[in-house]
Amino acid sequence: MDRKRALIYPYDSESAFLLRFNHLNKVFNSVGVVSPRGWALVGKDAGTADGGGEIGLIVAKDFEEYNDKDYDAVVLVDSFKELDFEKIVYPKLELQVSKGKGIISLTKIESYHLKLLEDLCNSNNVSFQSFVDDKKPNMPKLTNILDIDVPVIFVLGLGDRTQKFNIQLSLWEGLKRLGYNVSQIGSKSYGSIFGFHSFPDFMLSDDISEQNKVILFNRMVKRIEINEKPDVIIIGVPGGIMAINKDIAQGFGIIPYMISQAVKADASILSIYYEEYSEDFFKEIELLAKYRFRATIDCFNLSNIKIDYAEVEQSKQMSYLMVDKAFIDDKKNKYKGVNKPFFNIFNENDQRDIVQYIVDVLSGEEAIEDVL
């Protein structure tokens, strides 16, 4: 099936992976990106957004910069900064829909706005597709946990914006290339555009108890195991594994905790913010992973995002600084004393090496063929 040619809006670091892994996207082909002028990306290479190296597309300030016949749809995405829907987003979409462009949504839209948008698309006879998972599960009756028999890989992060999704996509692609049959639950709610499972909406619901969430997640993974018969299951775990300090809660690590109770990982990757860590930090984090998440951290990814602690303390709002890929390449070599490898997922060699490393970790367990 021909993929729709799409423009991404509003583009920033949070949607850069759509371009970096465009070749894996089954639903649309990202041919251009549009970003509000005030986000400081217009006129620059789209790779500036996440600091992960050039992509080869220049960020446009408006859809009008593209030729009408060069795209079929607009993809509405999550962004790091919020944008006023009624004042800024809707008028732009209205114009696009009137030109016959379809709308693809990868972001949760508030119901009132969603209705507005659906009506707009209907009355103009253009398609509106949402890939955000919002399935409502039935509540489980039993509370036991079922073992997952195939190897499971966790992709964990110290917090948001640590490029977990890029790691998941690299693993997905790399393992498939090596001939493995991979099943995957992505840490985002629209993994389905890449052909894998989205992170289920029920895990974020306020109406379901934690216990039921754990059971439901366990059953979801078990069914994937039964139906897809994978060689390996990758689970992208959203949010952060712990509160970083008194000001930075990162969800207190609750979602990772629930997932780790539902499924036991055989290998895990932890992506961390850029910081000059002491070696003790890694020892402690490994202990935390072991006792809180029943997981061994097999390797680290050093992301190119640093938390600006002073600003967070002052504004009580998350605040970051972004460095580039070369800077991280240099810094990751400084952790030779830690006896676990460090990767930079923006580095092409590392994208390949992390896959091989995880394969080695999992095959290392072959001394014991099975634990029954």
Added chain:
Amino acid sequence: MDIKDAFIHTFNTRQGYYLYDVNTNSILKIDKNLYEYINKRKNGSSEIKEDLEEKINKMRDQGFLSSKRVEKMEHSFSSLLPYVIKNRLSSITLQVTQQCNLRCEYCVYSGSYKNRIHDDKSMSFDIAKKGIDLLIENSSESNMINIGFYGGEPLLRPDFIMQCVEYAKEQAEGQNILFHMTTNGTLLKGKIADYMAENDVQILVSLDGPEEIHDKNRKFASNGKGTFKVIMENIAELKKKHPEYVKKNISFNAVLDGTTDFHCTTKFFCEYEDIKDFRINTASVSNQYSNKEIRMKESFYIDISYERFKFLLYKLGKLDKRYASKLYETEFAKSIVSINERKNYKSVSKKEHHGGPCVPGLNRLFMDTDGTFYPCERVSELSEHMKIGNIYDGFDLDKMDKILNIGRLTEDKCRNCWAYRFCYLCAAFADNIEGLSKEKKLSNCVRVRNDIEERMKNYCMMREMGYAFNDEAAYALEGEVL
């Protein structure tokens, strides 16, 4: 390891004996015997008391009393400066004009200071535009951007300000912008005042106190008359027309002149009908770049201390609010609550910097009428090493690094300074116009350490008196959850 080498500082209040453990950033209450023993040992006594040594060993087992020092004064943003200027600029303050319609005694432009003199220069719109563009272009990771108008007196050029605001709004689609301005308030009326309200511009008006105190220093250049009445009329008019805006966005900055009657000043800000509901920031007449030594009257100092004391009584519920001066609300938060909110650590890091310096360009950037950049509006424009770049050539990373890492200048002292986490000295304190001076910086250290010890003592005293620091925050949620 000997207690002599522990990186600690001891102090006592009337009721308690304390040890500040620098490595963990903890304040430990200890008994008098131990306190005296530790002090004696630190002062060179070799007498060993087994029972107290046992207590000391226990404290060590709990992770306290380490002798670890920072090895190198280096700010964690040092190697990140290229990225700060690339994606985290968040503010620019434009020196709209160097002209002013007042001649204030202590104003940095009026001759008693080394950092500026009044000149006729004004910023061209082209330079302002370039400054705004630079900010927007390099702020992709900033949650919001601030654009400030500063002078001289910025309201001498209302059209220029409006032009800048319109330009920035147009260029920064999708970004939150906050405009702010520091003004003497004498021209805050008519069309420009309405425009400020329509654009939610945060305004800081300089007002030193009641008429006789304010007018002592703040006079019109044209006729030498005081400006108090004019400011009051302008504020009253603005309040009548835009009450909500005024409530949210106008605050006053009072420069406390130690030669005046403090009691009068505080009474004015707390009780004067048109003023009492506003936020007030206070600052002392600055000594930093002054040509003259600035002295405080003794009675002024006594009044300040007495008001501070009353404020603490009010916080403890022992004095009615109406007797407490709100001038201390901010000081209380900055000096005492901040001790409560300090973070704990396992130990000091190998590379760290003492508190004080802001990251140049990160939160404040000042651009003068010619387009030259300074780390903030408070530093001297005559000081070459404070010029961190300009609109034509960009930033000078070497100079920024020197300003950020001002601790290198005094590394030998700072490494062993128990107060380094709370230190508030930045490069401006080392700046003697000719260069960044180690001696000048160090001349402030005794005062800094005394201040910090005083803050810790007040904090401990408030705890001894039963002040529960976290209660207000706990109840802040009451309406929503309980």
